[in-house]
Amino acid sequence: MITLRGLTKRYGDILAVDSLDLEVRPGRVTGFLGPNGAGKTTTMRMVLGLDRPTRGQALVQGRPYRELDRPLHHVGAVLDARAVHPDRSARAHLLSLARTHRIPERRVDEVLQTVGLAEVARKRAGTFSLGMSQRLGIASALLGDPGLLIFDEPVNGLDPDGVRWIRDLMRSMAEEGRTVFVSSHLMSEMQLTADHLVVIGRGRLITDAPLAEVLGNSAWTAVLVRTPHPEDLVTALEGEGAGVERPGPGELVVTGVPVERIGELAHRTGVLLHELSTRDASLEQAYRELTADSVQYTTENRNRP
Amino acid sequence: MTTSTRHPAPAAPVADRVPGPARALADLAAAASAEWVKLRSVRSTWWGTAAALALMAAVAPSAAVATISNMQNDLVASADVPASEMAAYATLWVVQFAVIALSLPVITSEYSSRSIHPTLQAVPARARMLAAKTLSLTAFVFGAGLVLATIGTLLSYLVMLHPVFEGYGVLDPGEAVADAVRQSAYLAAVAVLTLGVGTALRSAAATLTTVFMLIMGLPLMLLLLGNEIGVYLADRLPFAAGVSFVDSAFVMGQSPDALSPAAGGMVLMCWTAAALAAGTLVLLRRDA
Numbered sequence: 001m002i003t004l005r006g007l008t009k010r011y012g013d014i015l016a017v018d019s020l021d022l023e024v025r026p027g028r029v030t031g032f033l034g035p036n037g038a039g040k041t042t043t044m045r046m047v048l049g050l051d052r053p054t055r056g057q058a059l060v061q062g063r064p065y066r067e068l069d070r071p072l073h074h075v076g077a078v079l080d081a082r083a084v085h086p087d088r089s090a091r092a093h094l095l096s097l098a099r100t101h102r103i104p105e106r107r108v109d110e111v112l113q114t115v116g117l118a119e120v121a122r123k124r125a126g127t128f129s130l131g132m133s134q135r136l137g138i139a140s141a142l143l144g145d146p147g148l149l150i151f152d153e154p155v156n157g158l159d160p161d162g163v164r165w166i167r168d169l170m171r172s173m174a175e176e177g178r179t180v181f182v183s184s185h186l187m188s189e190m191q192l193t194a195d196h197l198v199v200i201g202r203g204r205l206i207t208d209a210p211l212a213e214v215l216g217n218s219a220w221t222a223v224l225v226r227t228p229h230p231e232d233l234v235t236a237l238e239g240e241g242a243g244v245e246r247p248g249p250g251e252l253v254v255t256g257v258p259v260e261r262i263g264e265l266a267h268r269t270g271v272l273l274h275e276l277s278t279r280d281a282s283l284e285q286a287y288r289e290l291t292a293d294s295v296q297y298t299t300e301n302r303n304r305p
Numbered sequence: 306m307t308t309s310t311r312h313p314a315p316a317a318p319v320a321d322r323v324p325g326p327a328r329a330l331a332d333l334a335a336a337a338s339a340e341w342v343k344l345r346s347v348r349s350t351w352w353g354t355a356a357a358l359a360l361m362a363a364v365a366p367s368a369a370v371a372t373i374s375n376m377q378n379d380l381v382a383s384a385d386v387p388a389s390e391m392a393a394y395a396t397l398w399v400v401q402f403a404v405i406a407l408s409l410p411v412i413t414s415e416y417s418s419r420s421i422h423p424t425l426q427a428v429p430a431r432a433r434m435l436a437a438k439t440l441s442l443t444a445f446v447f448g449a450g451l452v453l454a455t456i457g458t459l460l461s462y463l464v465m466l467h468p469v470f471e472g473y474g475v476l477d478p479g480e481a482v483a484d485a486v487r488q489s490a491y492l493a494a495v496a497v498l499t500l501g502v503g504t505a506l507r508s509a510a511a512t513l514t515t516v517f518m519l520i521m522g523l524p525l526m527l528l529l530l531g532n533e534i535g536v537y538l539a540d541r542l543p544f545a546a547g548v549s550f551v552d553s554a555f556v557m558g559q560s561p562d563a564l565s566p567a568a569g570g571m572v573l574m575c576w577t578a579a580a581l582a583a584g585t586l587v588l589l590r591r592d593a
Binding site: 045048049050051052065066068069070071072073074075077079080082083084085086087088089092093095096097098099100101102140 | 319321322324328332335336338339340342343346347348349414415418419420421422423425426427428429430592593
């Protein structure tokens with residue numbers, strides 16, 4: 001469980017994180033989305049006590065991270081998989097972490113086994129591929145068998161097998177009742193992994209809702225209507241405040257009104273329907289709409305001739 | 306989209322232990338043992354130790370040869386040449402720089418590799434993290450110092466057994482042990498000084514420059530200027546304080562302002578404590 005209360009981080013003139021209020025709950029995978037520079041990593045760093053908030057609080061199990069007794073048993077986090085001394089072996093890296101909590105050595109070998117690094121356990125971490133580094137990072141997160149897992153872009157650099165593996169891992173962790181908080185810029189990945197979405201842009205909370213709600217929000221779910229007599233229906237729909245596009249004769253793409261309501265209106269106006277179907281918005285699309293105003297680093301073409 | 310609680314809750318959250326000195330001490334011991342794993346698992350530690358050994362083996366006997374030659378040529382007054390003080394000569398003039406080289410990455414590599422993040426996730430009490438590093442580094446350097454001093458002392462003594470140098474070298478076991486302990490303490494102090502400066506500055510280059518200036522550059526400059534106040538100050542910088550502490554007339558010519566061995570030890574400790582304090586302050590205040 002993560003609780004953010006008015007969490008704010010300012011670097012000079014830039015508000016990296018702006019009054020974030022959030023609860024990340026156990027038993028589900030919470031996806032943390034936002035464009036680059038939105039403040040995702042900064043937020044996670046504050047949750048882990050690495051950065052001090054300018055204002056507000058980031059609490060883990062109701063306490064600031066620094067006040068946790070034996071934190072690795074509460075929180076397993078990977079912000080940067082490459083953050084390992086390149087000269088140190090995978091095993092020595094994990095062993096040093098284990099020693100801080102008197103976690104027995106066999107647990108180190110156990111997690112190495114779990115992530116599939118047992119055979120390269122004594123190799124220097126600097127020789128690892130990004131995918132292997134990600135696995136090592138995950139091994140370190142699992143070490144203390146924590147109830148809260150935090151991953152920053154965990155599928156970066158993983159091959160398809162690795163991606164599937166971590167997706168399954170996160171899902172099963174959540175099913176076991178743990179809290180899983182994972183950031184990603186891969187919307188498609190979140191669509192497959194997350195139950196709940198938190199979207200931020202420019203350090204501000206844009207949305208905090210179940211995945212289905214974000215996808216199903218009428219603003220983003222379009223309904224395709226085919227009818228030989230669209231005119232009457234268009235009038236009725238526009239009366240409801242719906243957005244109506246007409247891609248072809250006898251075809252309507254309706255947004256802003258749930259499909260049930262469209263069926264009802266058609267029935268009431270006596271319009272014959274040939275087709276009435278929803279087109280699920282992809283998360284990608286929903287996300288782009290959500291963050292459209294808050295993309296900080298858009299390409300500017302102004303100076304081009 | 307269901308919030309699944311089909312499986313039993315994970316790893317029942319660990320119950321907090323009773324806070325207090327016992328818990329703090331146990332955590333410090335655990336963190337120090339973790340830091341020892343880190344120290345022994347990187348090559349820089351062993352390269353630095355090997356370099357220290359090579360320098361000791363080369364310089365201590367050479368110092369013995371040079372000192373006796375000077376006496377034989379009446380360049381300096383003849384006196385007994387204790388083998389353990391030849392080791393002290395090597396320790397203060399060269400070996401300490403190898404120790405700085407192995408101490409520096411203990412903290413600066415954490416920042417360059419960003420492994421400071423996992424480190425602080427495991428030990429979020431930052432002062433404890435630094436204390437743990439201090440403990441493991443001190444123990445390692447002090448132990449290595451004893452081995453180095455023993456090797457330097459024995460090699461110097463062996464060289465002085467040669468008929469050409471006969472009659473100068475002495476090896477009093479009691480004195481030799483005391484000298485070895487003092488040299489090792491000096492090396493440990495320099496190691497911790499480096500750790501403290503490194504924690505404050507984070508960059509390896511900045512730390513190396515600062516430590517080298519403090520130990521060598523600054524006192525040399527002050528001594529060469531020869532100004533009274535300058536010399537007085539130089540005698541209170543870590544190097545001269547260390548020379549006073551090690552209490553050997555062979556390391557450097559005696560200065561009129563030189564501190565007593567006890568005072569030298571105190572001043573050295575103050576420098577080390579100041580560096581650690583600076584490191585702790587930055588560690589606690591700055592984002593990791």
